[in-house]
Amino acid sequence: MTIFATNAAGGSITLIWLVAMFGLLYFFVMRPQKKQMKLRNDMLANLTVGDHVVTAGGITGYIRALTDEYAYVEIAEGLTVELTRQAISTVLEKNGADTVVVDAETFEAIEEEKVADDVEADDEK
Template sequence: MNILLQATAQGPAGGMGGTLIMLIAIIAVFYFFMIRPQQKKQKELQKSREAMTTGDKVVTAGGIHGRIKEVGDTWFLVEIADGVRIKIEKTSVFQTTKDIAAQ
């Protein structure tokens, strides 16, 4: 009975501080384990796309393998077979073939 009286004496204000601290801790854990690593990975991918030049072998997000023939501001001209060239967005390039060999 004494425990119940102590719990009601604290009221909702006593539990609010603990709840707020737990909420902040959950947000911090979520940020450091999920959001921050994803942002870092995106920056590395963007940096590797900017470093691609004519002659690099690439794989698109759709699985098309080819060699870069021309580089534009936001696109690549990729040759996928002899005389067959397609223009693709830089954001659709997943990785270079040298990246695949490194894995």
């Protein structure tokens, strides 16, 4: 006499429960996660210059320039940081400005020009 007797009916009920559990897992976990990932990728693809954003670290700022991989976010007047697009977690408000895509060298040249203008203005005072 065995304690754990199994029969064909018990095995098929177990299989039905496994399929049902996988179905619930798919509809309540995997499908919403895929939908959330698609929304995030769309948000990152549609970033524009002037958008008010929140970084993954919780810092807010305005996008001043974009490249394929990086966003240059102004977090204080005259203080711009280079972030990967993935580091942006939320767009607080969209700006209707046209997107200006520049390469990193052009952006650095623009920033150096701003610094030179600030030094010139300080010298005039």
